Amino acid sequence: xxxxxxxxxxxxxxxxxxxxxxxxxxxxxxxxxxxxxxxxxxxxxxxxxxxxxxxxxxxxxxxxxxxxxxxxxxxxxxxxxxxxxxxxxxxxxxxxxxxxxxxxxxxxxxxxxxxxxxxxxxxxxxxxxxxxxxxxxxxxxxxxxxxxxxxxxxxxxxxxxxxxxxxxxxxxxxxxxxxxxxxxxxxxxxxxxxxxxxxxxxxxxxxxxxxxxxxxxxxxxxxxxxxxxxxxxxxxxxxxxxxxxxxxxxxxxxxxxxxxxxxxxxxxxxxxxxxxxxxxxxxxxxxxxxxxxxxxxxxxxxxxx
Ligand SMILES: [Zn+2]
Ligand SMILES: [Zn+2]
Numbered sequence: 001x002x003x004x005x006x007x008x009x010x011x012x013x014x015x016x017x018x019x020x021x022x023x024x025x026x027x028x029x030x031x032x033x034x035x036x037x038x039x040x041x042x043x044x045x046x047x048x049x050x051x052x053x054x055x056x057x058x059x060x061x062x063x064x065x066x067x068x069x070x071x072x073x074x075x076x077x078x079x080x081x082x083x084x085x086x087x088x089x090x091x092x093x094x095x096x097x098x099x100x101x102x103x104x105x106x107x108x109x110x111x112x113x114x115x116x117x118x119x120x121x122x123x124x125x126x127x128x129x130x131x132x133x134x135x136x137x138x139x140x141x142x143x144x145x146x147x148x149x150x151x152x153x154x155x156x157x158x159x160x161x162x163x164x165x166x167x168x169x170x171x172x173x174x175x176x177x178x179x180x181x182x183x184x185x186x187x188x189x190x191x192x193x194x195x196x197x198x199x200x201x202x203x204x205x206x207x208x209x210x211x212x213x214x215x216x217x218x219x220x221x222x223x224x225x226x227x228x229x230x231x232x233x234x235x236x237x238x239x240x241x242x243x244x245x246x247x248x249x250x251x252x253x254x255x256x257x258x259x260x261x262x263x264x265x266x267x268x269x270x271x272x273x274x275x276x277x278x279x280x281x282x283x284x285x286x287x288x289x290x291x292x293x294x295x296x297x298x299x300x301x302x303x304x305x
């Protein structure tokens with residue numbers, strides 16, 4: 001929180017006037033760090049789109065905040081390199097074909113109908129998913145981005161293939177098989193979600209998204225004093241080296257919040273089970289994130305020196 005006027009005033013993001021963003025800008029930029037990543041926004045003259053956009057940006061800021069706290073690279077795709085990120089928020093009425101939410105080399109596309117609770121809930125039921133949110137979409141699609149950016153061309157790719165499987169397996173064929181036959185009966189022992197069992201690429205994305213769900217939830221829980229004994233070992237969930245303590249502290253908190261939700265007749269906050277194999281996968285992602293965050297910090301440090 002910072003004042004917009006008077007002593008210590010900050011400059012508000014240009015999208016504040018649209019009631020879409022409450023972040024500040026820096027270095028004379030018109031838009032904040034999150035809004036600068038957009039290259040296609042919804043058509044605001046279309047009824048309902050300003051509200052859809054507001055919900056989408058709110059979820060996106062939450063996730064951009066996670067990435068910043070994790071120390072991962074978050075920069076807009078520049079004209080010269082294809083490394084950065086960019087977002088397209090599309091609606092089916094403007095495109096000839098249905099909009100596919102997905103990721104392609106740093107471009108994250110979101111069907112803005114996902115901001116409508118009724119549409120998203122219908123799709124969640126149709127796909128037999130226990131959880132479908134805007135925040136979840138962003139964490140999943142960005143996971144694909146960080147796989148390409150941090151793992152695919154690094155020496156970690158061998159270990160990654162050993163743990164998640166070979167992502168070079170035919171993707172279309174795998175998805176078709178998944179939608180035809182469903183997940184294997186014992187998927188819960190090996191995967192965080194049924195969808196994760198469809199292809200190694202999706203297993204990485206689902207598991208990475210869960211890693212972010214866990215650190216973000218733990219950060220809020222600790223901030224609210226929900227900690228308990230084990231969480232004393234986790235000062236900053238985004239930056240902890242102690243993966244085991246993080247998971248040990250998260251599980252009882254998630255179980256308690258699930259119970260609280262049930263007493264209100266709400267669905268579980270965390271409707272997932274972390275098997276030992278899934279914990280192993282989460283641990284690998286924790287290692288990849290920590291390693292890259294350290295490398296980036298080191299680069300910044302060297303640049304400043
Ligand atoms: Zn903004
Ligand atoms: Zn995916």
